[in-house]
Amino acid sequence: MQNASPESRWFHLCLADDLASPNAFVTTRVGAVPLVAQNIKGRVVAFRNVCTHRFAVIHGEPAGCGPLRCPYHGWSFDADGVPVGLPFNPTDFQLEAEGRRRLALHPAALARCGRLVFVRVATDGPSLEEELGNDLFARLAALSDAFPRCGDAVEPEGDWEHIAVNNLHIASAPGRALVLHSAAPPGAGERYSRTVTLYPATAPAMIDAEMPA
Numbered sequence: 477m478q479n480a481s482p483e484s485r486w487f488h489l490c491l492a493d494d495l496a497s498p499n500a501f502v503t504t505r506v507g508a509v510p511l512v513a514q515n516i517k518g519r520v521v522a523f524r525n526v527c528t529h530r531f532a533v534i535h536g537e538p539a540g541c542g543p544l545r546c547p548y549h550g551w552s553f554d555a556d557g558v559p560v561g562l563p564f565n566p567t568d569f570q571l572e573a574e575g576r577r578r579l580a581l582h583p584a585a586l587a588r589c590g591r592l593v594f595v596r597v598a599t600d601g602p603s604l605e606e607e608l609g610n611d612l613f614a615r616l617a618a619l620s621d622a623f624p625r626c627g628d629a630v631e632p633e634g635d636w637e638h639i640a641v642n643n644l645h646i647a648s649a650p651g652r653a654l655v656l657h658s659a660a661p662p663g664a665g666e667r668y669s670r671t672v673t674l675y676p677a678t679a680p681a682m683i684d685a686e687m688p689a
């Protein structure tokens with residue numbers, strides 16, 4: 477898949493935890509295409525981060541919490557991408573239900589592997605599991621589930637396991653820590669790169685503290 481166009485490739489975006497709250501969103505770019513993944517009333521969906529009215533970028537920040545609402549004329553969109561809140565619609569736009577549906581946001585593909593969230597510009601194509609292969613998919617899912625706690629950043633050491641998947645570099649030490657570094661996809665600025673360090677549910681220090689002397 478390394479020679480495939482960026483639009484047809486899956487890119488790691490964030491953790492499912494980042495999108496767990498209502499209105500939480502995470503953005504990126506792939507080539508010239510801005511993308512957003514957003515929690516809308518409990519559904520996590522992905523779209524091109526471009527308003528269908530006059531093509532303004534909807535969310536300008538790499539991540540945050542706020543409704544999927546265009547800052548230009550204030551259109552807001554539901555989980556199907558359909559504009560549902562249009563200020564001054566009766567006088568300025570006069571859009572009925574069918575007209576609104578025609579102006580739905582362009583969807584993007586979104587997939588989870590354990591707690592890892594990936595996005596792709598193209599809505600058609602191999603699933604994430606097909607692209608990664610069953611073994612790697614299962615390995616990444618198990619790793620992400622084994623380290624549920626975000627914590628202080630650490631530098632991976634030489635004897636850690638390293639796995640590279642598209643823009644995602646994973647470094648892990650069994651039972652100690654998992655470092656996820658997501659490079660910005662092609663065409664995206666450095667502000668879209670992300671690094672997070674995850675830890676097991678129970679810190680080793682706590683386990684030691686609970687052990688009888």
Ligand code: FES
Nearest residue numbers: 527529530546549
């Ligand atoms: S450009 Fe988005 S509401 Fe007009």
